[in-house]
Amino acid sequence: MKKQLFAILLLVSPALALASGGEVHLDKVHIDPTNKESLQRGARTFVNYCLSCHSAKYQRYNRLARDLGMSEDDVLENLMFTGDKTGDTMDIALSSKDAKKYFGAVPPDLTLVARVRGVDWLYTYLRTFYLDDSRPFGVNNLVFDKVGMPHVLWELQGWQKPVYETETDSEGHEHKKIVELELVEQGSQTPAEYDRTVRDLVNFLAYMAEPIKLERQALGIKVLLFLFVLFIITYLLKKEYWKDIH
Numbered sequence: 001m002k003k004q005l006f007a008i009l010l011l012v013s014p015a016l017a018l019a020s021g022g023e024v025h026l027d028k029v030h031i032d033p034t035n036k037e038s039l040q041r042g043a044r045t046f047v048n049y050c051l052s053c054h055s056a057k058y059q060r061y062n063r064l065a066r067d068l069g070m071s072e073d074d075v076l077e078n079l080m081f082t083g084d085k086t087g088d089t090m091d092i093a094l095s096s097k098d099a100k101k102y103f104g105a106v107p108p109d110l111t112l113v114a115r116v117r118g119v120d121w122l123y124t125y126l127r128t129f130y131l132d133d134s135r136p137f138g139v140n141n142l143v144f145d146k147v148g149m150p151h152v153l154w155e156l157q158g159w160q161k162p163v164y165e166t167e168t169d170s171e172g173h174e175h176k177k178i179v180e181l182e183l184v185e186q187g188s189q190t191p192a193e194y195d196r197t198v199r200d201l202v203n204f205l206a207y208m209a210e211p212i213k214l215e216r217q218a219l220g221i222k223v224l225l226f227l228f229v230l231f232i233i234t235y236l237l238k239k240e241y242w243k244d245i246h
Contacts, residue, residue: 024143029123031203033214036069042204043068045197047079047090049152050110053099056090058111059208067211104136104148114209119202126153126198130160130181142178157194158187 032038043064046056065075065086072086080086090111099106114122125143129151132140137150151157160181168174189197207213 024124026118026120026124026143027127029119029199029202031119031199031206033203033207035203038200038203039068039207040070041197042200042202042207043079045201046110046204047081050201051090051092053092053094053103053107054110055092056111056208057109059090059211060087061090062086063211067207107149110205110208112209114202114206119206122202122205123198126201127157127195128160128181129154129157130162130178131184132162142181153194153197154187156187156189156197158183159185 061075061080062072064070064079065072070078075086094107096106117125121143125141128142129139129147130142131138134140135146136148139147139151139154141147161184162178163180163182164176165179166174167177183191187194210216
């Protein structure tokens with residue numbers, strides 16, 4: 001009984017973790033898994049800014065070449081920097097021991113992060129880092145308070161600072177609340193360009209979490225059409241067999 005209860009808690013814990021952050025407003029993002037150019041841009045951003053610390057060990061490079069419309073030479077030239085074979089998984093050289101030493105915790109594998117967190121959460125998270133001198137890396141995040149990760153995309157986005165507003169609760173206590181983030185130092189991209197970069201990255205993360213999604217949806221439509229035709233044939237056969245009785 002205890003083992004069964006423990007297994008149930010493991011299954012529901014991700015949902016509970018997401019529910020605990022339900023008060024945070026999440027911006028909606030519209031991604032397109034059929035846009036191969038967007039996926040290619042997202043893959044380049046991922047390998048350049050994320051893959052040094054975060055692995056994607058359930059994804060293979062040659063799968064990217066096939067699904068993203070790239071040749072293996074393109075993958076070797078633009079997405080691989082370690083001399084691995086294209087059949088290898090997207091792993092990292094950083095060991096768990098060193099990662100814990102440097103960051104205080106092991107950075108999670110990102111293969112399935114889009115399914116765990118959701119694309120809206122990722123889109124909002126990557127756009128809402130702000131300066132906070134109290135944090136070890138000098139930044140905090142609106143949707144992940146006291147985040148332990150540095151803002152790795154700061155060169156692209158620049159730096160934001162929070163704008164506070166004082167509000168009074170039902171007991172008369174005053175609290176400061178962040179109402180918006182103000183860009184105080186622009187990066188190499190304009191806000192619109194950075195939004196597109198993040199959207200492409202989230203699009204790639206969503207693809208990586210479920211590479212077979214488009215095939216599954218296409219197969220589902222075919223199955224439904226087959227069942228519809230089968231229903232018509234079955235109905236006509238039923239009428240033919242029972243016409244003398246009715």
